[in-house]
Amino acid sequence: MNILVDMSGIEKHFPGVHALKSVQFELREGEVHALMGENGAGKSTLMKILSGVYTRDGGSVQVMGQDVDFAGPREAQDAGVGIIHQELSLMNDLTVAQNIFIGREPRNFLGILDEVLLNKNAKDIFEKMNVGMDVGAEVGTMTIAKQQMVEIAKALSYNSKILIMDEPTAALNDTEIQELFRIIDQLKADGVGIVYISHKMDEIKQISDRVTVMRDGEFVGVRDSKDTSIEDIISMMVGRDLELETEQKPDTSDNMTALEVKNLNRGKFVKNVSFSLKKGEILGFAGLMGAGRTEVARVIFGADRLESGEIFIDGEQKFIDTPSKAVEAGIGYLSEDRKHFGLVLGMDVRTNISLASIARFGSSLGILNEAKISKTATDFISKLDIRTPSEKQEVKLLSGGNQQKVVIAKWLLRDCDILIFDEPTRGVDVGAKSEIYKILRDLAASGKAIIVISSELPEILRLSHRIAVMCEGNLTGFLPANSSQEEIMRLATATMQSSNNKNNQISEMSS
């Protein structure tokens, strides 16, 4: 079997981070090679080097036997390396065909765009893939699954022999995933080598031929998938056997109610949501992507306007239509998208920590007491163990876990009684993860009322005192802390099942 990619001794440094330490990776013709590792293990960095987005600091890369040194994604593409990013990079207002051939449009002898040939070429690719597709449709109007097919077609249009897929199933439902797997099988048969990055263990078992595991920027090992158990892969990823959570969860049912919401409504993502939250309680919000958990958090926080519903804090009704009112009422929201909504990346640690409580540092004329800001920031840096050279470091230079701690510090300083954590450990490495868990538990123990939204079920089960589950904008039920993943999944798909049943009934009636 031919070797398509051979990377060895790959080194990469970022400011303050040794991201890749002598990493190796090999991809053969016609194989699906899973690349596994916790967030921050270096998978994406490695693949960005292979696809020409980053240049390496050391080591060698061979593509189809040739030493290569890509200066940019374009060169990698020309050499047959295609990448499908987790966040799709298509132009929504252009058609499928226009997207696929952007920059390479066929032209007639007058130099005018030949749309007919363009559409025909696009159609040919989809026919080869065995996928039905309206190549004249605007990409923005299509489902994520369809858009992904467009990305794959685009990669194939460059005759890519090597295809990197970064969490391709993250936003797909089961039928769409099976369709994707069918296409992957077909590509394999054509001799394409596929690097498959995913966190979903069952998928890895189902689709991959080999697995390479990385941890903390290092190569841990490569195994044949069929001879390796899921447990083995996990312990390679984590570096130890997963210990079972034995921590006793406190009983908070007699505590005072900190937050109560009744019949919250907004659009299709928040439908008649009611729940209450006690002081000292961690309420986990579970659900699939798009279930409406973030949307519920945003209406409670006033980031989006409520259409109807009531919010009570400490028993008193509050009208919250802006974040500033929410903060005044004692609610803090830590967004799932730290970089866009939680931090001002270009500003330093101290400014970010002080941002929500800056009035405290100003005189009556609004003149800032810089020394006090620095002092407060350094206090939090040591309290939360934020790893930064100084409080004057720009936050964009910190790692994900430390950035998250800066956001937490911001809200602790504001002294909010109700804290909503939306995906608190996204993009955070394993070590920092358990530190953040400890911070959350300590906060709850000190009497804060906490909501944790997470898509990782183990995280929900590990942290929550009680679990709320959402599906398609509805709160489908509450579960106790000792529930199983299956019970959560049943509630997380509850309304989908009933609506599927309904659809079936309708189709039965019409037939």
Add this chain to the structure above:
Amino acid sequence: MNDTTINSSQLGANSLVERAKRNQHRFWAFSGLIFLVIGFSLASPNFFQTSNIISILQATSVNGVLAIAATLVIITAGIDLSVGTLMTFCAVVAGVLLTNLGLPMYIGIPGALLSGFLAGALSGFFVAKLNIPPFIATLGMMLVYKGLSLAICGGRPIYFNDTEGFVDISTGSIIGHIIPAFPIPNGVLILFLVAIFASFILTRTILGRFIFALGSNEEALRLSGVNTDRWKIVVYSLAGGICAIAGILLASRINSAQPAIGQGYELDAIAAVVIGGTSLSGGKGTMLGTIIGALIISVVANGLRILSVPQEWQIVVTGSIIILAVYADQLRRGKT
């Protein structure tokens, strides 16, 4: 992971290097200014004369003050195209109050300043509350103020002959009274006072912190519980008030409120801001940079005039300098 453990010696070096990097643009802009001054001094003996230097500074005062107003707005990732005609409008308001109504200066001047504040607040309201993009909102207001100025004056200038001391606001010299060897006109003094004031706002106050945060990540600021709409209105108001100062300086220098001028000044102001290293995408900028930028524009205009280069070509050169300055900035960031 210990990947971010950094020892203290590295730390010191880091912050020094970063400091130097952060100030690099101003360093280049300042070197550019010095280079131009030396070049023109060598080219013509008439350039480096006290009287000529003073006339350069005097010529910078109005554009400099306008550029300060523009800097505040641009750092928030906004833009204010109305600074030029708002300046004229405020001058006309001063004319109406002082000349047409015969009110004393201690009412007329604050009245003009107030009109600037309110006008700025209105633009801020459009941007913050009605979500009109700053470019459009201030483009519209630019025309509104231009039309209003002409309508109020009936198209004719208003002179300040009856207001004693009005001309001295810009052309008198308090410093010259104290130190006769340095007859620096009040207009220049006011420019520097406004610059120091604005620089203080930017670096030492809550408002300044929010100006940078608005330009860097407005949504993160809003989700920190800050009433971003209100602060935006404050920024545009402050900029409007500073435009009014420019209006009074200009009116005082030419002893009249000329309703037809003003349009075009906003482009000079924005040019000064950009040459001074403030990013049009917001979040970055300094007042010192803006002042250097404004001085560069004046020095070029003055120097070329002394060398008898026709005015048409002066404009061409100024345009080229803007592009050169921004290109140099891009090179420095390694983006090209």
